[in-house]
Amino acid sequence: MKTLVTYMTQTGNTKKIAEAIYGEIAGEKDIKDIKDISNFEGYNLVFVGFPIIQFDIPENVSKFVKENVAGKNIAFFMTHATPEGAEPIQSWTGSTKDIAASGNYLGTFECQGELAQPIIDMLMKSDDPNMKAFGEMGPSTKGQPDASRVQKAKEFAKGIQAKVK
Numbered sequence: 001m002k003t004l005v006t007y008m009t010q011t012g013n014t015k016k017i018a019e020a021i022y023g024e025i026a027g028e029k030d031i032k033d034i035k036d037i038s039n040f041e042g043y044n045l046v047f048v049g050f051p052i053i054q055f056d057i058p059e060n061v062s063k064f065v066k067e068n069v070a071g072k073n074i075a076f077f078m079t080h081a082t083p084e085g086a087e088p089i090q091s092w093t094g095s096t097k098d099i100a101a102s103g104n105y106l107g108t109f110e111c112q113g114e115l116a117q118p119i120i121d122m123l124m125k126s127d128d129p130n131m132k133a134f135g136e137m138g139p140s141t142k143g144q145p146d147a148s149r150v151q152k153a154k155e156f157a158k159g160i161q162a163k164v165k
């Protein structure tokens with residue numbers, strides 16, 4: 001049993017969750033930036049993490065998963081600035097199921113991640129009221145993912161491992 005935790009991150013939030021998940025994995029394991037892997041070969045279980053960018057799973061992540069997921073046990077973790085429980089999150093979780101369709105989909109963890117200040121500043125300057133509203137919400141994301149989210153990610157990792165044993 002060998003597990004890979006791989007992730008994309010721009011400001012460190014998703015990496016924080018990746019490290020929490022990695023810490024809970026029993027047995028042989030690797031943690032790698034998705035930029036540094038070329039496939040999922042040699043792993044029985046793969047955790048793939050990413051931030052939501054412009055209302056979707058980043059294209060490089062969904063493409064990589066679709067091309068490599070066949071026959072693999074796979075779970076996802078994502079961070080987003082959108083408040084937890086908001087409507088779009090369900091659709092993003094649904095998208096993870098879709099991109100894993102040729103593999104064995106095990107679940108998706110999601111939590112809020114801090115919106116970086118330069119992005120808040122950029123959004124606040126936008127003429128688009130939707131973008132501006134998103135920027136206004138930015139300060140409420142400060143400090144996320146916090147210790148309680150990190151703990152939930154650890155519990156998620158344990159639950160996923162129990163499914164493949």
Ligand SMILES: Cc1cc2nc3c(=O)[nH]c(=O)nc-3n(C[C@H](O)[C@H](O)[C@H](O)COP(=O)(O)O)c2cc1C
Pocket residue numbers: 008009010011012013014015050051052053054055056079080081082112113114115116119
């Ligand atoms: C360019 C950009 C676009 C983003 N678009 C969204 C979005 O559409 N919805 C959302 O909830 N969060 C959005 N975010 C916020 C990130 O998903 C969130 O801050 C995430 O935790 C960043 O993870 P990272 O630190 O691992 O890069 C965006 C962030 C950036 C930088």
